[in-house]
Amino acid sequence: MQKKALASNTKPSRIQLRNRSTILDAALDVFSQHGYRGATLDQIAATAGLSKPNILYYFSGKEEIHITLLNTLMDTWLDPLRDINPGGDPMEELLRYVYRKLEMSREYPRESRLFANEILQGAPRMGVHLETGLKPLVDKISAVIEDWSAAGKIAKIDPRHLLFSIWATTQHYADFEAQIDTLMEGAQPYDAARHHLDRMFRCMLMP
Amino acid sequence: MQKKALASNTKPSRIQLRNRSTILDAALDVFSQHGYRGATLDQIAATAGLSKPNILYYFSGKEEIHITLLNTLMDTWLDPLRDINPGGDPMEELLRYVYRKLEMSREYPRESRLFANEILQGAPRMGVHLETGLKPLVDKISAVIEDWSAAGKIAKIDPRHLLFSIWATTQHYADFEAQIDTLMEGAQPYDAARHHLDRMFRCMLMP
DNA sequence: TTGCTTTTTTACCATTTGGTAAAGATACGA
DNA sequence: TCGTATCTTTACCAAATGGTAAAAAAGCAA
DSSP states (O other), X not given: OOSOOSSSSSOOOHHHHHHHHHHHHHHHHHHHHHHHHHOOHXXXXXXXXXXXXXXXXXXXXXXXXXXXXXXXXXXXXXXXXXXXXXXXXXXXXXXXXXXXXXXXXXXXXXXXXXXXXXXXXXXXXXXXXXXXXXXXXXHHHHHHHHHHHHTTXXXXXXXXXXXXXXXXXXXXXXXXXXXXXXXXXXXXXXXXXXXXXHHHHHHHXXX | OOSOOSSSSSOOOHHHHHHHHHHHHHHHHHHHHHHHHHOOHHHHHHHHTSOHHHHHHHSSSHHHHHHHHHHHHHHHHHHHHHTOOTTSOHHHHHHHHHXXXXXHHHHOHHHHHHHHXXXXXXXXXXXXXXXXXXXXXXXXHHHXXXXXXXXXXXXXXXXXXXXXXXXXXHHHXXXXXXXXXXXXXXXXXXXXXXXXXXXXXXXXXXX
């Protein structure tokens, strides 16, 4: 055996599976709240209910935990975009995308904040994902939207800025939750948000 | 004299004025990029070109620098909202607000990111500003927008969610700059953004 | 120049942080 | 039940971090 590597060839044991997942969940808590540099291994360990050296038995270091999180989440994050069907009804496809993004803000606010933190800080550990994961997909969907536009099925629109607006408005409910909670005095914003965003994007996409 | 307090009663010298402003500028750089916990005094000192103890001669600690930044910036940040004129033309007033917010993203991206970081992390040092600064203003403007809605001058709309959408879409260009740069391959987004947001909000506000 | 105040530097310090070594405990197949 | 491999803990460490004390330097009014 070389250095340590924790059974990289054999199948992970039940304990490994459980603890790795416990650690990643705790790390998601901490990283999403404090960003990469502001998060500490001690915090992650305390949240996970494990000792720090035990954490480092499962991951080689702080950065590996963070990168693992980003890798895992990137797929889930891009799913709704991948699922846009070029052959479907344009308005229906785009509004369904808006709903799903909003739903993800409600279901996975920590994931949304993790990404927001990372982008906000200049995406130093995510450049590759943006370049090789997100960009090709955005290019593809942009072409689809442009075709829909050209065919008169939706209004003429800049596809990339449309996507920016969808991301911004939906993720806002997760990323700026603290502000929204203050301004709405604790009232649940998601039902009204869904209605609001439906009207907004339906209106602007109407041919 | 009691503890230290650095001439809290007399007028600040020219050196004090210059150095405090240098420090705040450097701190804005660092805090906006790494968040409160991820920022270090050493980084701020290096960016400012001063020694760490010299920084602490002008500010009592890391937190005071951060709070000073937030206090200073909150005013500028709320200005466009304050300037909405209840007696003006509703569509014109609201679109002007959108433009100004977008302009602020272009002119002051660091300030936008500082706030985003702070809210993202649960607004632990800004609760008071949200509660006593932002909320009353939002309540007031919301009432104005509701009146405009009821009078049929703009479409029926939830004023708070309208504001959320405006904030989200405009600040997105500053806060998610790293992502936008990747997706736009360095092309300047602001002219197209202005056109896009104008269409979007004009459409949805049309009575 | 002198004397006083303001500003800056040097030399520290206690705590926190990411990480390691190695012993001890636990699981588990034979 | 035994032996081995897996997992966890204890005891550390070097570097970084927020912050301080006090001496040295620079400004500046008389």
